[in-house]
Amino acid sequence: MDRRHALYNWFRRNPFKVDFAAAALLVLMFGPVYLYAGRPLLALVSCALLAPLAWRRTRPVAAAAVVVLVCLVQWALVVQPVAGQIAVPLVIYAVAAYGPAWASRSVLVLGLVGAVMLTTRYYSSSAESGIQDLTVGATYTVLVWMLVLVSWTLGDLTRVRRLQLQALEDRNRRLEIEQQQERQLAAADERSHIAREMHDIVAHSLAVIITQADGARYAAAARPELATEALATIAGTGRNSLAEMRRLLGVLRSDEQSGTRPQPGLAELDELFLGFRAAGLTLSFEQGGAPSAQAGSSRRRLPPGAELTAYRVIQEALTNVIKHAGPRARAAVTLHWRGRALHIEVRDDGRGAAADPSQGGGNGLRGMAERIALYDGSLDAGPASGGGFRVSAFIPYSES
Structure with a gap:
């Protein structure tokens, strides 16, 4: 089966070589016969037609023009069919x-x-007039017409099938390109999502750990009990961050049990x-106000993803305050x-230095904006009037 497919593909990729070999074979079959019979003109006409x-597939119009020209010369010289x-x-x-x-x-x-020209010239030049001759001529004409129509119909069906196959191949190529683009977009979106999660987890944890470590260092000599509390906070923050990192890495490994822990939401703000x-x-x-379920409203609740976005926005904003x-x-x-x-x-009410792009490269604010944009929300962040820094976010929810 593989050899047959390979042979078929070779025939498709090399149409001129195949047609040249077939034409050469026909010329060798039908040309020398007339030479042996002492009819060089018929041999020349036969070879000129074959x-x-x-070039019947590579240049079909030129091949057809040559065949038509040879047939006209043959008709004009009253050369019998060869x-x-x-x-x-075949050309039709x-x-x-x-x-x-x-x-x-x-x-x-x-x-x-x-077909009409051929039969009329043959009978007008070689046959006596009569009803029987006209009937035979008409019969020959109809037979040649049938041959022409069958050849043209088969060729037209081949054209339709070829165009359909070409359309399917083009569609498959487009689908492959679209699938590759979708995979690239999905990978880029996943990388952005992972980068946001990593930033939110690591930046928050490190900010708390650095702050507590600095406080413990200064309090170790004067008030050791404060240093002990700071170290406990550092240890707890590190454990929580490690658990979050393990959950995130477990999702990347497609571990079925890694995603069982629920994502943080607004209910975890107190913690x-x-x-x-x-x-x-x-x-x-x-x-101010209340979620829809508590207020008895007809609004839908925020989906878990939107609650996670709100949680991360607050977490990132407070982390920037500490930093x-x-x-x-x-x-x-x-x-x-x-x-x-x-x-x-x-x-x-601090210095407002979070607006300085040199502080941390602005990844936190960019990550917040990307998260909120997924839910058609908006983010406004910048120095507040009177000092300090202000982060304002709107996350819409659909009306039922």
Whole structure:
């Protein structure tokens, strides 16, 4: 089966070589016969009709033009039909299958007209007039017409099948390109998602650990009990971060049991705030309105992904406060459930250095914007009037 497919593919890739070999074989079969019979003119006409078959697929219009020209010369010189006349239906088939549409229609008309010209010239020059002769001539004409029509019909069907196969091949190529592009987009989106998760987990944890480590270093000599508390906070933060990293890496390994732990949401904000307060951040929290389920509204609840986005925005904003706002900075977190969106605002009264792109490269703010954009939300971050820094986010939810 593999050899047959290989042979078939070779025939498809080398049409001229195949047609040249076939034309040469026909010339060798039908040309020398007339030379042996002492009819060199018939041998020349036969070879002239068969030779263009070598280009019947690569240049079908040119091959058909040569065959038509030879047939006209043959008709004008009243040369009797020869064995090479088999080239006529073959050329009609080739032009209908591989030539342009106008050439296909032209060879059909020329073939029908040529049949009439052939029979009328033969009978007008070699037969006596009579009803019987006319009947035989008409019969020959109809038979030649049938041969022309069958050749053209088979060629046209071949053209339709060839175009269908070409369309399928083009479609398959487009599908392969689209699938490759979709895989690349999916991989890029997954890389962005992983980068955001890694940044949120690592940046938050390291900020808390660095702050606590600095505090423990200064308090170790004067107040050892504070250093002990700071080390405990460092250990707890490290354990939580390690657990999050293991969960994230488990998802990357497609571990079925790695994703069983639920993602953090707004219900875990109290635990998040405890960690920041333990790190020495003075933090206040205020919530206005209520989620839909508590308020009895017809609104849908925020999906888990949107709640995770809100959680990460608050986490990243507070992490920036610890990293950039300076010592003794205070932060305020406000959640307001509005009619069309959840409004999140995190404000601090520190230096506002988080607006400086040189501090950490701005990956946190970019990650927040990418997360919120997935839910058609908006993010506004920048220095606040009167000092400090302000992060404001809107995450819409659909009306039912």
